[in-house]
Amino acid sequence: MSDFKRAYNFNAGPSALPLAVLEKAQAELVNFRGLGMSVMEVSHRSKDFEAVHNQTISLTKELLSIPEDYEVLFLQGGASLQFTMVPMNFLPQGKKAAYVITGSWSEKAYKEGKMLGEVYEAASAKDSNYNYIPALSELKYDQDSAYIHITSNNTIFGTEWQEFPDTGNVPLIADMSSDILSKPFDVSKFSLVYAGAQKNLGPSGVTVVIVRRDLLETANTKVPTMLSYATHVKNNSMFNTPPTFGIYMMGLVLEWVKEQGGVKAIYKRNQDKAALIYDTIDASGGYYKGHARQDSRSLMNITFRLGSDELEKKFLAEAKAAGFVGLNGHRSVGGCRASAYNAVPVEACQALKEFMINFQKANG
Numbered sequence: 403m404s405d406f407k408r409a410y411n412f413n414a415g416p417s418a419l420p421l422a423v424l425e426k427a428q429a430e431l432v433n434f435r436g437l438g439m440s441v442m443e444v445s446h447r448s449k450d451f452e453a454v455h456n457q458t459i460s461l462t463k464e465l466l467s468i469p470e471d472y473e474v475l476f477l478q479g480g481a482s483l484q485f486t487m488v489p490m491n492f493l494p495q496g497k498k499a500a501y502v503i504t505g506s507w508s509e510k511a512y513k514e515g516k517m518l519g520e521v522y523e524a525a526s527a528k529d530s531n532y533n534y535i536p537a538l539s540e541l542k543y544d545q546d547s548a549y550i551h552i553t554s555n556n557t558i559f560g561t562e563w564q565e566f567p568d569t570g571n572v573p574l575i576a577d578m579s580s581d582i583l584s585k586p587f588d589v590s591k592f593s594l595v596y597a598g599a600q601k602n603l604g605p606s607g608v609t610v611v612i613v614r615r616d617l618l619e620t621a622n623t624k625v626p627t628m629l630s631y632a633t634h635v636k637n638n639s640m641f642n643t644p645p646t647f648g649i650y651m652m653g654l655v656l657e658w659v660k661e662q663g664g665v666k667a668i669y670k671r672n673q674d675k676a677a678l679i680y681d682t683i684d685a686s687g688g689y690y691k692g693h694a695r696q697d698s699r700s701l702m703n704i705t706f707r708l709g710s711d712e713l714e715k716k717f718l719a720e721a722k723a724a725g726f727v728g729l730n731g732h733r734s735v736g737g738c739r740a741s742a743y744n745a746v747p748v749e750a751c752q753a754l755k756e757f758m759i760n761f762q763k764a765n766g
């Protein structure tokens with residue numbers, strides 16, 4: 403056990419990692435599994451690293467129940483490079499791609515698609531500052547679209563898809579950067595899923611891509627080598643040097659999730675954690691106002707406001723002094739945001755609940 407107080411870390415990303423994972427990494431840092439060097443100093447072509455790499459892939463498949471006909475890739479460039487790689491590979495000339503715009507990250511994905519081909523909006527929640535997820539029945543897209551792109555959880559606005567559409571023959575592609583591994587989902591509905599690791603999976607530097615082989619078969623062929631999914635599939639994500647330390651850390655995080663009882667158990671815990679804070683908002687008689695509409699609330703990013711800018715400043719300053727980190731809302735929403743990713747312990751959410759109740763009592 404460490405003899406210091408862990409911060410109540412509600413950072414939006416990079417974000418909290420499980421203490422047990424950090425301690426394990428610390429314990430084997432300078433002498434990785436008896437090799438006399440750290441995992442960062444090992445060749446990515448060695449048997450020792452290959453074991454770490456392949457174990458991390460198989461744990462990803464196991465925990466997310468990924469079917470046989472999917473590949474798991476570890477890429478670089480963040481989720482942001484996926485905004486580019488997706489249309490580069492899967493938006494051919496003469497076809498259009500549909501985007502559901504539910505926040506800043508969807509807007510960014512759409513912008514990159516537009517740079518590379520024809521795109522259109524299947525729905526947008528911009529009209530009410532992205533405080534909801536459009537109903538599945540409101541999605542408008544043509545059956546001959548190249549794909550439909552969604553953002554499963556909107557990190558900045560604090561909304562999350564509660565169910566996913568059945569898109570038939572149109573490949574469904576999702577940016578799941580901020581809610582992957584937080585709850586079970588049916589991978590078979592998707593042709594491609596991607597996520598930057600730094601919210602729920604590990605440190606920044608690794609981007610996970612889960613892609614079905616039948617989509618890969620349709621990919622554009624004139625794509626620069628490093629930006630082509632085929633390159634990385636062919637080389638088991640080792641065409642060039644992969645982010646070895648990040649992959650190793652992600653493996654430790656996945657082992658930790660498995661020890662917690664897997665994604666189902668993590669989901670239950672995430673529901674309990676989010677409820678501590680949402681219930682406080684709902685019971686405050688309007689003192690705290692949630693940004694997201696109730697039917698669209700995110701389990702991961704809880705966004706809320708207080709009655710005035712001064713009160714929010716006071717709340718954030720006192721929260722900071724009380725040991726809470728990362729509660730400032732994103733500038734596009736203002737107010738406060740508590741990101742309660744997988745590694746944020748229940749006690750941190752309980753402490754935030756108590757802080758919120760006491761603040762209201764003192765400043766009501």
Ligand SMILES: *Cc1c(COP(=O)(O)O)cnc(C)c1O
Pocket residue numbers: 415479480481482483507553555556557577578579580598599
């Ligand atoms: C954080 C985030 C991104 C950006 O990820 P990078 O790895 O920094 O490129 C994209 N989409 C969503 C939903 C995010 O939460």
